Amino acid sequence: MKWSEVFNSSVGKKLVMALTGLFLISFLIVHAGINACIWAMDGGEMFNKAAHFMGATVVIRIMEIGLFIGFLIHIFQGLSLELQNRAKRKVGYAVELGNKGSKWYSRSMGLLGTILLIFLIIHWKHFWIPSRFTGVEEVTLSNGVTTHNMFALMQSTFSELWVVVVYVLACVSLCWHLIHGFQSAFRTMGVHNDRFLSLLNSVGIGYSVIISLAFAMMPVTMYLGWVS
Amino acid sequence: MEQTINVTLRVWRQKNANTDGKFESYPVSNVSTEMSFLEMIDVLNEQLIKEGKDPIAFDHDCREGICGMCSMYINGRPHGPWHANTTCQLHMRAYKDGDTITVEPWRANSFPVIKDLVVDRSAFDRIIQAGGYISVNTGNAVDANAVPVEKQKADSAFAAAACIGCGACVAACKNSSAMLFVSAKVSHLSLLPQGAPERKTRVMNMIAQMDKEGFGACTNTGACEAVCPKEISISNIARLNQEYLSSSFTTAE
């Protein structure tokens, strides 16, 4: 079987979603871990060091390209699958099955993903574009290195209430997206042992809730002035 | 206890595949709660024939829950409200006096409406033809118990073999995906030693045919499992994924 045939089949397309999804899931752990440094209560010293590390070496710049590719594939494949699947039923039902057969969020991955995409664009505009292109005010760390003061940028960004609300709503969408996506990815990759599936289901719910809560607490604690 | 009820049936009427359809409402009175849903439609059809009208076309054959013909989407659920049940085994005691019941055909591009509630499910036949078989030598039949089969695998294969090919999984799926059906057929044959020679080609050919027929991609929502009259487990879909991926990545060409 040719590679193109495999990846153009319905199962192959889903495999791409599963693999890129799990890659992004692992990225979220790194992202949340680094951002959690804001809670070191040292005026952002530790966080700025970590942020500096994430931009300082060529290795991480290369990994960043991989991350972009992962995002792009997941987004485009996801949107195109959603549209293709929708087109498979031209005439709909007068009375829908709705929640009688499945969870609303498992049927809404396209919608949740689109909300996350819009959030992602806002998020890039807030942090990634200033730090890479338009510039951020500098700070000198205790070891003498001068770097972007990402901590101060976070504090000023999250001083506006609407931004905090948008971020929290995005985290809620993220949580539902992950709860379905986590276990669905393993099913698509072929895990069919019921014992593992129920374990993965629990791990997935735990992961989704913890990650989303951690991200949501960042703007909230900053807005409330609990972080110094 | 037997009662008689009056219901209103709101049915999809469509002359043929090329015309547009619409809902028509019919009052059905003095329906025994002991009647099956199909018997209730039989009564209505007799009434329609007497009035010189076209009776409602619907598929049915065994009327005992084993053939998979009785495809009806009743009040927003394939095969009606009861769990693990076919339309022919649905009884009117599921309804109350005065109920309005909406009946629609399976909706999926791959299951075009032939007339009223009858849809063309030959796409399923072509998927089976693509790989849903095993090769058996001619000559004397081999003793049934000559080939040892692991108990667990025999049980899983047997559970998967219960699929009656009704298409409710496709009807319920938001993606019109046929994965539960195909996974049941693949699991049924590939778990057994008798199905081993075609194991790789079977799954690849059946998925290729499934895609060609225009069914959607599975997003693991679980709606199929919830409505399947034979309680085919969604784990079969994950097994199908594994069979497909390991087969397609390990063929030489």
Ligand code: SF4
């Ligand atoms: S898997 Fe269940 S719902 Fe689907 S065709 Fe088979 S019996 Fe019908």
Ligand code: FES
């Ligand atoms: S008529 Fe055979 S299963 Fe219902």
